[in-house]
Amino acid sequence: MTVDQPAGERAGAPPAPNPNDATVASFGYPQELKRTLRFFSLFAISFSIVSISTGIFLNYGFAINQFGGASIWTWPIAAVGQIVMALLIAELSTKIPLAGYAYQWGARLVGSGYGWYTGFFGLLYMSITGGAIILLGATPLLFEAMGLTPPSGVVLTVAIVILLFTIVVNIVGVQLAARVNNTAVVAEIIGTVLLAVTVIVAFGLYTGTGGGSVANLTNGTGTAGSGIGHFVLAGLLGIYTMVGFELSADLTEEAVDSQTAVPRGVLVGVIGSAVLGMLALICFTVAMPDLGAAQASSAPIVTIAEFYLPTAVVKVFIVVVAFSMIALVVANQAAQARLLYSMGRDDMLPFSRHFRLVNPRTQTPLRALVIGGIVSVAFMIYGFLQTDSFTTLVGATSIAPYLVYLLIVGSYMRRRPTLAAAPGAFNLGWWGVPLMVVGLVWIVTALLILTIPPDFHGAVKVVAGAAVLAVLWHVLVLRGRIARGEAGVARFTDSSTGR
Known part of the structure; x- marks a missing residue:
């Protein structure tokens, strides 16, 4: 992230007031968070949260077992759907530029009350994601690079330590977290894209x-069965990966120029991820020497790379990929804490004064940050204890964000005509309505894919169980608080001011 301060501030002079602070004040909040994040920082958050390395390394094996090498063509379908979502979120981020x-x-x-549910599912997504990525991705890859196969209990212990490390990075300050995420952009490109290009070369x-x-690109032979249903299931590859780009909007109160930098960061993050991810998938799939061996491997990308490259070289790439996953969790935990902070300052949570x-x-x-980290560890341990940790954790981290998208786009479609465009900010104009329709169709389709197949029923139980807790808190406690004016925010009443 770019965290340079103006010359006057470096010299000890009082910092000049940021015009975005007045926008925060117009919504009824003091500016408490430090504005240091510029465009590259916000792009880095979106890009590293999407993390094509994580998505491809975690889900490529699942995809090719469902529909062979041809499964990668689910990626551009998901990319189009998520780019539509990014356009809508980029516009909305300029109209309500607030943390949380x-x-x-x-x-x-x-x-x-409605905001409670959108915020809750956002928290659920972020709380599960941190543990899932560290437990299923970064930690196994680090052991893979060291040539070790430790007991599962050791994997869990190391995963917990790494997750706690990401919390410490955030506690030190947003500047350190920013630098980690800036480096993660390079790690993503080196660890996955450069590896893919090296493999295809x-x-x-190879003689x-x-x-x-090249025939691998059209080979639809899966081990799980055959037919269009398995192609749809393979869509988890892109559906799971291309989420989270909106989390740079969660740090908007720490952006120096939130009205332009946040929407640009969101859009460049998801579009860049879509393009580079497709490039990497094509390279790995074309170079795949044996579909059966890749399908049987617990790490098919590593299996493909080691066929052509020295093991030592592949291990270096693996370490870089593991770092990019850890950086993803650093950004994820930062966004989780900002959402907790935003809901806490409106007394929407139990023990809000702490948040x-x-x-x-x-x-x-x-x-x-600390409480959010503890919750993430709890979800990690829960997933570890399940028979199928992968579909439980990965499935749940896919369902939750699409529920957030559904709630946000549905409400924005109804309210957008009454909201004035922010001067000079990103605006979709008349394209907004058709994009919302396309976005809703895409979200519903993705949710059906993620909930109907039996493979994901464990994930559905996690989300449904959490939703029951959300309803109980709302009905038994929060609804009364809101009615008495002790919690919540005021609704928009003036489209010219955004209040």
Whole structure:
């Protein structure tokens, strides 16, 4: 992230007031968080949260077992759907530029009760994601690079330590978290894209027998069965990966120029991820020497790469990929804490006073970071204890964000005509309505894919169980607080001011 301060501030002069602070004040909040994030920082958050490395390394094996090499053509379908979502979110981020994006958008477009559910599912997504990525991705890859196969209990212990490390990085301050995420952009490109390009070049130079083939791109032979249903299931590859790009909007109160930098960061993050991810998938699939061996491997990308490259070289790439996954979780935990902070300052959570506290030295919501980290560890342990950790955790981290998208787009479609465009900010104009229709169709389709197949029923139980807790809190406690004016936000009443 770019965290440079103006010359006057470096010299000890009082910082000039940021015009975006007045926007925050117009919504009824003081500016408490430190504005240091510029465009590249926000792009880095979106790009590293999407993390094509994580999505491809975690889900490529699942996809090719469903529909062979041809499964990668589900990626551009998901990419188009998510780019539509990114366009809508980029516009909305300029109209309600507040931390706690999911909660604030839902609450101010419809009402505080509605905002509770959008915020809750956003928290659920972020709370599960951190543990899932570390447990299923980064930790196994690190052991793979070291050539070790430790007991599952050791994997869990190391995963917990790594997750706690990501919390410490955020506690130190947003600047350190920013630098980690800036580096993660390079790690993503080196760890996945450069590896893929290196593999395809080695494939082109390969003169032995049993190499890859362009025919792999149309080979729909899966081990799980055959037919269009398995192609649809393979869509998890893109559906799971291309989410989270909106989390840069969650740090909008820490952006120096939120009205232009946030929407640009969201859009460039998801479009860049879509293009580079497709490039990597094509390279790996064409170079795949043996579909059966790749399908049987617990790490098919590693299996493909080691066919052409020295093991030592592949291990270096694996370490870089693992780092990019850890950086993803650093950004994820930062966004989770900001959402907790935003909901806490409106007294929407149990023990809200703890979540809304900002550390005066680091200007970060320290208690929200710690409590959010504990919740993430709990979900990690829960997933570890399940028979199928992969579909339970990965499936749940896919369902939750699409529920957030559904709630946000549904409410925005109803309220958009009454909201004035922010001067000079990103605006879809008349394209907004057709994009919303396309977006809703895409979201519903993705949710059907993620909930109907038996493979994901464990994930559905996690989300449904959490939703029951959300309803109980709302009905038994929160609804009364909101009715008495003790919690929540005011609805929009003036489209010219956004209040």
